[in-house]
Amino acid sequence: xxxxxxxxxxxxxxxxxxxxxxxxxxxxxxxxxxxxxxxxxxxxxxxxxxxxxxxxxxxxxxxxxxxxxxxxxxxxxxxxxxxxxxxxxxxxxxxxxxxxxxxxxxxxxxxxxxxxxxx
Amino acid sequence: xxxxxxxxxxxxxxxxxxxxxxxxxxxxxxxxxxxxxxxxxxxxxxxxxxxxxxxxxxxxxxxxxxxxxxxxxxxxxxxxxxxxxxxxxxxxxxxxxxxxxxxxxxxxxxxxxxxxxxxxxxxxxxxxxxxxxxxxxxxxxxxxxxxxxxxxxxxxxxxxxxxxxxxxxxxxxxxxxxxxxxxxxxxxxxxxxxxxxxxxxxxxxxxxxxxxxxxxxxxxxxxxxxxxxxxxxxxxxxxxxxxxxxxxxxxxxxxxxxxxxxxxxxxxxxxxxxxxxxxxxxxxxxxxxxxxxxxxxxxxxxxxxxxxxxxxxxxxxxxxxxxxxxxxxxxxxxxxxxxxxxxxxxxxxxxxxxxxxxxxxxxxxxxxxx
Numbered sequence: 503x504x505x506x507x508x509x510x511x512x513x514x515x516x517x518x519x520x521x522x523x524x525x526x527x528x529x530x531x532x533x534x535x536x537x538x539x540x541x542x543x544x545x546x547x548x549x550x551x552x553x554x555x556x557x558x559x560x561x562x563x564x565x566x567x568x569x570x571x572x573x574x575x576x577x578x579x580x581x582x583x584x585x586x587x588x589x590x591x592x593x594x595x596x597x598x599x600x601x602x603x604x605x606x607x608x609x610x611x612x613x614x615x616x617x618x619x620x621x
Numbered sequence: 622x623x624x625x626x627x628x629x630x631x632x633x634x635x636x637x638x639x640x641x642x643x644x645x646x647x648x649x650x651x652x653x654x655x656x657x658x659x660x661x662x663x664x665x666x667x668x669x670x671x672x673x674x675x676x677x678x679x680x681x682x683x684x685x686x687x688x689x690x691x692x693x694x695x696x697x698x699x700x701x702x703x704x705x706x707x708x709x710x711x712x713x714x715x716x717x718x719x720x721x722x723x724x725x726x727x728x729x730x731x732x733x734x735x736x737x738x739x740x741x742x743x744x745x746x747x748x749x750x751x752x753x754x755x756x757x758x759x760x761x762x763x764x765x766x767x768x769x770x771x772x773x774x775x776x777x778x779x780x781x782x783x784x785x786x787x788x789x790x791x792x793x794x795x796x797x798x799x800x801x802x803x804x805x806x807x808x809x810x811x812x813x814x815x816x817x818x819x820x821x822x823x824x825x826x827x828x829x830x831x832x833x834x835x836x837x838x839x840x841x842x843x844x845x846x847x848x849x850x851x852x853x854x855x856x857x858x859x860x861x862x863x864x865x866x867x868x869x870x871x872x873x874x875x876x877x878x879x880x881x882x883x884x885x886x887x888x889x890x891x892x893x894x895x896x897x898x899x900x901x902x903x904x905x906x907x908x909x910x911x912x913x914x915x916x917x918x919x920x921x922x923x924x925x926x927x928x929x930x931x932x933x934x935x936x937x938x939x940x941x942x943x944x945x946x947x948x949x950x951x952x953x954x955x956x957x958x959x960x961x962x963x964x965x966x967x968x969x970x971x972x973x974x975x976x977x978x979x980x981x982x983x984x985x986x987x988x989x990x991x
Contacts (some may be wrong), residue, residue: 547734548732552731564715564733
């Protein structure tokens with residue numbers, strides 16, 4: 503479990519970006535649910551925590567593909583692959599992320615676990 | 622020169638692109654400039670793009686309902702951000718080149734690889750803000766770092782003409798609605814349009830309908846020659862309409878002494894306001910080149926008049942005719958500005974002498990000798 507942020511620090515409708523590798527976005531929906539997904543859009547290197555949260559969907563701020571926070575599925579191009587979803591635990595007012603064991607679907611040019619090789 | 626005549630500006634001041642460039646810097650980009658009706662920006666994300674001096678400016682409504690204005694330039698590589706004259710964005714302005722994305726307050730909120738560049742300050746690299754004011758239901762912007770006093774420059778112009786501010790406040794222009802807007806593309810220098818608006822020596826010749834409604838205009842002395850003077854409607858005239866017909870509902874807060882009178886105000890550098898008992902007419906000029914000016918003219922009436930679909934046609938038609946007659950006259954002058962015959966300019970007759978004050982003001986702003 504990775505501590506993300508205190509629940510009190512994440513109002514409904516807001517996102518918190520967890521700067522791990524690869525980064526994770528934690529969302530607090532207007533309905534009071536907490537979800538965690540990979541923060542990077544699968545189409546291009548954009549931070550989904552900067553996107554637009556509506557219900558259980560987060561819209562990428564750059565090209566408007568929308569990801570379902572519950573499943574990671576994407577609704578329409580330009581993104582084609584889903585983002586990973588992560589487990590969330592809230593304990594003693596603290597939000598924790600339980601990272602997925604699946605390989606991430608990162609966009610071209612973004613790699614996890616090692617320094618980026620520029621070409 | 623005889624005492625009856627004063628000199629105008631010389632012809633090249635109306636044609637020279639260097640002079641126009643100086644005017645863009647020293648006048649349009651330095652003063653308060655009226656750009657849009659506040660109602661044009663209907664809700665958050667609504668925007669208009671307007672030309673102010675050399676700059677394209679985005680005027681928009683933010684999430685909190687306030688009006689904002691920004692230079693229409695992406696801070697990344699300089700692409701024009703909004704290319705349409707008006708529109709509505711849902712939540713953000715996004716550059717069509719590299720997708721740099723700005724919220725309605727101008728802050729940079731997203732860009733490809735932005736999180737890889739944590740040293741980028743999202744406010745510092747946000748859109749360049751422009752000063753904004755709202756007055757009489759219009760949005761005014763100022764591109765100067767330190768804007769001049771709105772009270773002195775804009776409100777002061779009204780006081781100079783009408784004697785006090787109450788005289789314009791009586792018309793409640795901020796609560797009126799635009800019943801008609803007509804945009805004129807005038808192939809003439811903006812100063813010719815200002816000069817034309819300031820004098821009435823031409824009225825009896827080119828404005829037969831207006832002179833019928835305001836007979837005193839036949840003597841050539843415009844409402845703008847005097848302080849606080851409104852030109853009286855003719856005895857058989859029932860309203861400020863193309864045929865003297867009654868017009869529409871009178872604005873109830875207009876004072877008794879303002880009834881059956883016409884007032885005109887020039888707010889330098891680019892606004893003209895006309896006041897009659899049942900409507901207001903507001904002109905905004907957008908000078909685009911030494912020989913081209915866009916004029917956007919609004920006819921404003923009581924909201925119930927506009928919403929009920931009452932016939933405002935005869936009211937609009939009167940000043941629309943005046944506009945067309947005036948702009949034709951300005952376009953008739955423009956080609957002659959470069960003639961040898963006008964190299965040292967022309968002359969102002971006594972009923973036009975107050976225009977010399979406008980000329981002195983222009984020259985002073987530009988730092989040019991008389």
